[in-house]
Amino acid sequence: MADVIEVGAARGDAPPPAASAARRGASAGRAGRATPYLFLAPYLVLFTVFGLLPILLGIWLSLHQWDFQLPNRPFVGLDNYKELFSSDSAVYGDWWQSVRATAIFTVLSVPLLVVIPLGLALLLNRSFPGRTFFRAVYFAPYVLGVAVIGLLWRFLLDANLGLVNRLLGVVGLPSDTPWVTDVPWAWISLVGVTVWWTSGFNAVIYLAGLQDIPQELYEAAKVDGASAWERFRHVTLPGLRPVLLFVLTTTILASANVFGQSFLITQGAPGTETRTVVWFVVEEGLRNNNAGRAAAMSIVFALMLAVVSLANFRLFRYRED
Amino acid sequence: MTTTPTRTPHVPATAPTRDGRPGTALRRTVLYAILVALTLVFLTPLVWMVITSLKTYDGAQRIPPTWLPDPISGYGYEQILDNSANPVLRWFLNSMLAATLHSLLVLVTASMAAYALARMRFRGRGVSFALIVGTLFIPPTSLIIPNFLIVDTLNWIDTLTVVVVPGAASAFGVFFLRQFFLSLPRELEEAAVLDGANQWQIFYRVVLPLSKPALATLAVLSFLTNWNDFLWPIFVLFSPEQLTLPPGLGLLQGSYVTDYPVIMAGAVLASVPVLILFVLAQRHIIQGVSRSGLKG
Numbered sequence: 001m002a003d004v005i006e007v008g009a010a011r012g013d014a015p016p017p018a019a020s021a022a023r024r025g026a027s028a029g030r031a032g033r034a035t036p037y038l039f040l041a042p043y044l045v046l047f048t049v050f051g052l053l054p055i056l057l058g059i060w061l062s063l064h065q066w067d068f069q070l071p072n073r074p075f076v077g078l079d080n081y082k083e084l085f086s087s088d089s090a091v092y093g094d095w096w097q098s099v100r101a102t103a104i105f106t107v108l109s110v111p112l113l114v115v116i117p118l119g120l121a122l123l124l125n126r127s128f129p130g131r132t133f134f135r136a137v138y139f140a141p142y143v144l145g146v147a148v149i150g151l152l153w154r155f156l157l158d159a160n161l162g163l164v165n166r167l168l169g170v171v172g173l174p175s176d177t178p179w180v181t182d183v184p185w186a187w188i189s190l191v192g193v194t195v196w197w198t199s200g201f202n203a204v205i206y207l208a209g210l211q212d213i214p215q216e217l218y219e220a221a222k223v224d225g226a227s228a229w230e231r232f233r234h235v236t237l238p239g240l241r242p243v244l245l246f247v248l249t250t251t252i253l254a255s256a257n258v259f260g261q262s263f264l265i266t267q268g269a270p271g272t273e274t275r276t277v278v279w280f281v282v283e284e285g286l287r288n289n290n291a292g293r294a295a296a297m298s299i300v301f302a303l304m305l306a307v308v309s310l311a312n313f314r315l316f317r318y319r320e321d
Numbered sequence: 322m323t324t325t326p327t328r329t330p331h332v333p334a335t336a337p338t339r340d341g342r343p344g345t346a347l348r349r350t351v352l353y354a355i356l357v358a359l360t361l362v363f364l365t366p367l368v369w370m371v372i373t374s375l376k377t378y379d380g381a382q383r384i385p386p387t388w389l390p391d392p393i394s395g396y397g398y399e400q401i402l403d404n405s406a407n408p409v410l411r412w413f414l415n416s417m418l419a420a421t422l423h424s425l426l427v428l429v430t431a432s433m434a435a436y437a438l439a440r441m442r443f444r445g446r447g448v449s450f451a452l453i454v455g456t457l458f459i460p461p462t463s464l465i466i467p468n469f470l471i472v473d474t475l476n477w478i479d480t481l482t483v484v485v486v487p488g489a490a491s492a493f494g495v496f497f498l499r500q501f502f503l504s505l506p507r508e509l510e511e512a513a514v515l516d517g518a519n520q521w522q523i524f525y526r527v528v529l530p531l532s533k534p535a536l537a538t539l540a541v542l543s544f545l546t547n548w549n550d551f552l553w554p555i556f557v558l559f560s561p562e563q564l565t566l567p568p569g570l571g572l573l574q575g576s577y578v579t580d581y582p583v584i585m586a587g588a589v590l591a592s593v594p595v596l597i598l599f600v601l602a603q604r605h606i607i608q609g610v611s612r613s614g615l616k617g
Contacts, residue, residue, distance in 0.1 A: 035520050036443035043434035043495060044449070050490035051456050054467035061467060068473070123355065134356050136603055138363050143599045143606070145549025147567035148588045151574055152370050155581050163369050166385050196363065201610060208611030257462045260551050264571065278462045278552070285466040286556045298463040305460060 061295035080296035098280035106255040109191045113251045117199045121206035139200035150264025153193045186266040209243030245316045374585040381581045397586030412569035422485045423547040424540045431494030439502035453492045483557045501535040538609035541602045566591040
C-alpha cells in the first residue's frame with residue numbers, strides 16, 4: 001500500500017508519465033484476456049445454477065405434471081395454468097383463497113408500512129441527544145428472524161396467557177379477543193406484528209432520503225413564510241419521491257411474499273383463511289408433490305407482482321410530469 | 322417537525338437546526354415522551370421473551386400473567402440444552418457455521434465479480450450485468466420449487482451445503498459492491514499498475530483494503546439473512562440434527578405447544594447472537610440498509 005501511494009505521489013509531479021500509465025493500465029487490463037472471466041467465474045457458476053437455471057426450470061416444470069415420487073412426468077402443455085382459472089378444477093378454490101389472503105394482507109399492511117416509518121423517520125431526523133439510541137431501538141426487531149418473532153407473537157397474542165389481552169384488560173378493554181384464531185382479529189395481528197417488525201427498516205431508508213434534502217430548501221421556505229405543513233408538503237415530500245417509490249415497491253413485494261407470520265402466528269387459522277400464496281405454493285409443490293402445478297402458480301404470481309410494480313412506477317412517474 | 326412554529330425568519334442560515342433554539346423545553350419533553358412510548362412498544366415484546374424464558378412452566382401458565390418470574394428459574398434453558406429430540410445446541414452450531422460460511426462465500430464470489438464488472442472491459446460484460454440486475458426483480462420465493470429440484474439432483478437435501486450455497490447466487494452483493502468499487506478513485510489502481518502489479522494484486526492489495534467498510538456491511542447483512550432464513554430450510558432440512566435454528570424453533574413449538582418458557586428460551590438463544598452483532602455492527606447495518614434504498 002505504502003509504495004503504491006508513493007508512486008502515485010511521484011506521478012502527480014510528472015504529468016506525461018501519468019498519461020502513459022493510464023495507457024499501460026488499459027493494456028495491463030487486456031494482457032490476460034481470461035482475467036475478467038476468471039474473476040467472474042465463481043459467482044457466475046452460482047448465479048447460473050441457482051439464479052438463472054431455476055427460472056428456465058420453473059417454466060419447464062409448469063408445463064409438466066411433475067411428481068417428485070413418480071417416474072412418469074408427462075408434458076401437459078398449459079393445463080397447470082388453465083386449472084388455476086377454471087372454477088371447476090380441484091385447486092381453484094384453495095389457490096384463489098391464498099391469493100385473497102395475500103391481497104388482504106398486502107392492502108392492509110402496505111399503507112401502514114409506508115406511513116408509520118415516515119413518521120418515525122421525521123421524528124428521528126432532528127438533532128437531539130440519544131438520537132442514535134432510539135434509531136437502534138426502533139430498528140432492533142428487524143434483526144430478529146421471522147421464526148423468533150413468529151413464536152414470540154404467537155405467545156403474546158395467546159387469548160388466555162398472552163400479554164396483549166392482559167394489557168388490554170388492565171386498561172379496561174375486552175381481554176378475551178381471539179387474536180390468532182378468528183378473523184378479523186387474525187388479520188389485525190398479522191399486519192400489526194409486521195408493522196412492529198419491519199417499520200424500523202423502512203424508517204432507516206427514509207432517514208437516508210431525508211438527510212439528502214438540502215437544508216437550504218427548508219430555510220428558504222421558512223423565509224417565504226411557509227408553515228410546517230407547507231414545508232412538509234412542498235419540500236420534504238417532493239424531495240423524498242424516489243425514496244418513497246423505492247419503499248412502496250419493496251414493501252409491496254415484501255408483503256406479497258409474506259409466509260412466516262401466517263405460518264407461525266395464525267397457522268392459517270381460521271381454517272386456511274390466512275394461508276398465503278407463498279405458503280400454498282410450497283405446500284403444493286413440496287408437501288403434495290405437485291411441482292408442476294406449484295411452478296405454474298409461482299409464475300402466475302410473479303407476473304401479478306410485476307404488473308403491480310409496473311403500475312406503481314407508471315403512477316409515480318405520471319404524477320411527476 | 323410538523324409542529325414547529327414558523328416565526329424566525331431572522332435566524333441566520335448557519336444556525337445548527339431549528340431544534341437548537343431556546344424556549345423548546347416543552348416541545349423537547351413532548352418529543353422524549355413520544356420517543357420513550359415508542360421504545361416501550363418496540364422493546365416490551367423482547368423483554369417479555371426474556372422474562373418468560375426465566376419462568377417455570379406453572380409460572381408461565383398463571384392467569385393473569387405475572388410481570389416478574391417468581392421464582393426465577395432455569396427450567397426453560399435446562400429443557401433446551403439437554404434435549405435429544407430437539408438438539409437446540411446442535412441447531413445453534415449449525416446456524417453459526419452455515420451463516421459464517423455463507424457470508425464468506427458471498428464476500429469472495431461477489432467481490433471478485435463486482436470488481437470485474439466495475440473495472441474491467443470484456444466481451445459480455447453488459448449482458449452479464451443486465452442479467453444479474455434483472456434477477457433482483459424476481460421474487461426469490463418464486464424460484465423455490467425449481468431450486469428444490471436442483472439441490473435434490475445435487476444430493477444436497479438435508480446437508481449443511483443446502484443452506485450455505487444457493488442463497489449466495491443473490492444479486493444483491495454484486496450490485497452493492499460494484500457500486501462501491503465504482504466510487505473508489507482510480508488513481509491508486511493506476512499507480513499500482515505503474516508499480517508492475519497485475520489485476521489480482523491490484524484487487525487484493527489495493528481495492529479490497531480500501532473497501533473494508535463495504536465488505537463489512539455485506540458480511541454482516543449476509544450473516545443476518547442466512548441466520549434468520551426460515552422458508553428455505555424448513556423444506557430442505559429434515560433430520561433433527563441437521564436443522565438450523567429457525568426450522569428448529571418451529572419444531573420446538575410443535576413439541577412444546579404451550580410450554581412457553583422452553584419455547585422462549587429457544588427464541589432467546591436465536592436472538593442473542595444477532596442482537597450482539599447488531600449492537601457491534603449497528604453502523605454497518607444501518608448504512609447498508611440506507612444505501613440499498615438510495616440505489617432504488
